[in-house]
Amino acid sequence: xxxxxxxxxxxxxxxxxxxxxxxxxxxxxxxxxxxxxxxxxxxxxxxxxxxxxxxxxxxxxxxxxxxxxxxxxxxxxxxxxxxxxxxxxxxxxxxxxxxxxxxxxxxxxxxxxxxxxxxxxxxxxxxxxxxxxxxxxxxxxxxxxxxxxxxxxxxxxxxxxxxxxxxxxxxxxxxxxxxxxxxxxx
Numbered sequence: 228x229x230x231x232x233x234x235x236x237x238x239x240x241x242x243x244x245x246x247x248x249x250x251x252x253x254x255x256x257x258x259x260x261x262x263x264x265x266x267x268x269x270x271x272x273x274x275x276x277x278x279x280x281x282x283x284x285x286x287x288x289x290x291x292x293x294x295x296x297x298x299x300x301x302x303x304x305x306x307x308x309x310x311x312x313x314x315x316x317x318x319x320x321x322x323x324x325x326x327x328x329x330x331x332x333x334x335x336x337x338x339x340x341x342x343x344x345x346x347x348x349x350x351x352x353x354x355x356x357x358x359x360x361x362x363x364x365x366x367x368x369x370x371x372x373x374x375x376x377x378x379x380x381x382x383x384x385x386x387x388x389x390x391x392x393x394x395x396x397x398x399x400x401x402x403x404x405x406x407x408x409x410x411x412x413x
Contacts, residue, residue: 230404232397234259238365245335245351248326249369256389259365260400264411266354266362270331272403273352275304277313277322284402285395292317298406307334323350347371364403366396 234257243257262269275281275297281304282296294317307328313336314322323336326346333353337346353365 230260230401232258232260232400234365238363243351243353243365243367244329244333245326245337245349246367246369248335248337248346249349249371251372252369253372254370254389255367256393256396257365257367258393258396258400259363260404261357262362262364262404262407263360264362264407265360266331266356268411269354269362269364269403269407271300271305272407273334273354274307274330275301277315278319279314279317280304283395283399284406285399290315290395296402296406299410345371364400366400368396 238259239257272281272284276283278291279294281301282291282294284296285291287293287295307325307330309325309327311325312320312322313325314320316322324339324346325334326337326349327333327335331354333351335352336350338348340347348368348370351365351367351369353367355363355365357363
């Protein structure tokens with residue numbers, strides 16, 4: 228079954244939590260997926276993300292050190308705090324910092340660079356119930372001007388970041404939807 232992770236025009240242009248953290252931005256990417264579950268059923272999967280935690284539900288060899296992302300909600304990983312780090316690689320103390328959240332509604336992560344009060348990038352996850360048991364997960368990434376993806380020259384930066392992020396984000400959304408819907412059915 229083919230599932231789209233394409234955001235609608237309205238989803239791409241609307242304001243999302245976290246958008247004001249990275250202004251002006253050099254690049255913005257918005258993807259979305261419809262999940263047959265409530266926001267309450269999806270939220271625990273977002274709260275437990277991170278390498279060495281439940282994983283990122285994407286390409287585990289790349290972003291979880293080869294360990295499989297969780298296929299269950301892990302109660303020990305449900306507490307979030309602003310400022311906590313969701314590691315991008317196992318055994319790392321670096322990663323995405325929780326910049327804000329409202330349980331069952333949105334989670335905003337960011338990459339904070341030393342010496343800057345403005346995050347280099349933001350990564351927002353918004354849950355919107357469209358009808359009973361059907362939720363749209365809208366995900367947006369914003370990169371600040373001057374943000375250099377893996378240190379690439381600025382001329383290659385935006386294109387490379389968009390391609391890599393699109394592929395990883397698509398896999399994450401599909402993996403997350405599959406996990407949530409499998410648990411909802413059982």
